[in-house]
Amino acid sequence: MALLQSPHWPFLIDVYFFLGGLAGGAFVIATVANLVDHRRFRDVVRVGYYLALAALIPCPIILIVDLGVPARFLNMLLAFNPLSPMSMGAWALLGFSACAFLAAVMTLLEDTGRAGNLSGAKIVVGVIGGFFGFFLAAYPGVLLGATARPLWIEGHALGALFLAVGASTGAAAIALILMLAGSRVTDGVRVIRTMLMLALLIQLLSVVVFVASVQISGSAAAARALALLTSGPFSLTFWVGAILVGSVLPLVLGLVSVKRHSLGLTALASVLVLVGGFLVKYVIMAAGQV
């Protein structure tokens, strides 16, 4: 059996993957809401852009602290290496930060009455930042796929999975904040609930593709790593936490709450999506590094 080394990326990196994905997802949703109807969905746009910046702020700090030589963090921006998702991710993080900052400032200017309607400028920043946001949500998955770790190199669709998790957690966080602030199911919340369910479906589909591609790869080392997920020490977190409670249950709750117009069910589904979204990233990171 081949001898490999683990990067030993700590728990904080899981937190970064979660927050970066959530920020990207929230930003994209706010951008689409602003694009379609900035008056009717004003609440979604505001919450989405503020949330994207708030979730983003810890990200570079986590990444810098994790480096072996934190003072050399700017070295990431000395190179532009399209073969390295980490290099591309560093650039995307920079680009996204600029857009998330501008979008949040413009929203603040509107809210405080210091500027009139900035939705036109927000569309420009939003579309550019939306691309970066998608990239920020997806690249960690592609990054894991471009390693020699058996579970990750054999499994496909991790990028697709991470992007879907970014969208679902971003949507869930926006919905939760809107419901906490307004205590009612607005049009925006209804749309986001639809989005949430779509993202959950993509999420589940990506997990299936991931597990199936590891299975059919025929690699013994990858099969051993997958067994950690499906029947080993991480199986409870994976099956119950990430899949059942984190994806399937909120999907069912979402469908039920559409018919019943229930605030409580939608809120519960949102909380479960946030927990499940974190767990699915955590468990894939953990099982892949053993």
Add this chain to the structure above:
Amino acid sequence: MARTLAMFTDTSLCIGCRACQVACKQWNELGMEVPDWTGTYQNHTHFTDKTFRLVRFIEEPGGKPNGDLAWLLMSDVCKHCADAGCLNACPTGAIYRTAHGTVNINQDVCNGCRYCVSACPFGVVSFNEQTGTASKCTFCNDRIHNGLGPACAKACPTESIQFGFRDELVPRAQKRVEALKAMGFKEAQLYGADSGGFLGGLNAFFLLLGKPGVYGLPDNPKLPQKNLFVDSLLSIGSALLVGIGALVAFRQRSGGKE
């Protein structure tokens, strides 16, 4: 680019003296480590941030031509792949290819992200907690740029480690395989000598007396970046679904009541 330099490790000549391992430690000023108890003379279990050359001691039942237990020895080292996963993965440009074709880590640029550690198909690159950087065999970069061979090759008393130009070493290695096969070593084979083979060929290649797996080497190591295209396409597909889905969902709510 200058002619590619290479190291050919002929494991059939290794006597397990570990002079290479000690010479590597001395020349590269690698500090001492607490030994592992591996059950054999081998130390350590695997490459570390202070062990760039490692003699593996392997007992293979039935590995000898007459069916006896084979005591296999192999001086393992960074392979300096022609298609190097670590080099591709490096986000700072700290990992670079020298004019001689070897792969090196610039210790003044590396910021310790550890992506290369996860990207090496052989588990060579190690993280050094003291310096906070990634480290591995440098192919004695300072020596080869001054007309000297790597310290390990210089120290080897049996010429198990040979240093030279790749295009000269490969034919020599092929002849040696034929000779060994004639002697009855049916499994004798080269690992990484073929520049059309996996990872574009290894600049530190090996002659093995058994299957690669016996030595802890992958049979067919893959370039980690092979997934980039498919994974990126799948991510774009996922992004399109989410983006279009969001657009449709918001449109439906906005159109109906205005």
